Amino acid sequence: MKVWAIFSIANNYDQPDNNLEKLYRNKPTFEQLLIFLHGETPIAELEEYQLIDLVNMLQGKETEFKSDSYRLEEVEVSE
Numbered sequence: 001m002k003v004w005a006i007f008s009i010a011n012n013y014d015q016p017d018n019n020l021e022k023l024y025r026n027k028p029t030f031e032q033l034l035i036f037l038h039g040e041t042p043i044a045e046l047e048e049y050q051l052i053d054l055v056n057m058l059q060g061k062e063t064e065f066k067s068d069s070y071r072l073e074e075v076e077v078s079e
Contacts, residue, residue: 002074004028006036009062009069021070028072033057037065 004024009016022036033054038046053063062071 001079002076005073005075007071007073009071010067027074028058030054030058033072037070 004027006021006024006028008019008021010019024032028036034041034043034046037054038050043051053065057063057070057072060072062069064070
């Protein structure tokens with residue numbers, strides 16, 4: 001079964017590349033990623049670069065948030 005995972009990488013020298021943050025059964029929506037990264041902050045209060053980061057994450061690009069890197073990818077899991 002394939003699921004979508006958000007991984008983080010702390011900007012420390014000894015951190016692995018796969019710190020699992022959250023799993024989704026289906027690819028998360030823009031709104032789900034918004035809540036994951038920014039909580040209940042209204043979208044109107046976000047800076048343009050923060051919105052671009054969310055779009056980049058949906059496109060599979062790594063993005064920086066609060067000095068850590070995050071990425072979204074589809075992964076295979078066994079049942």
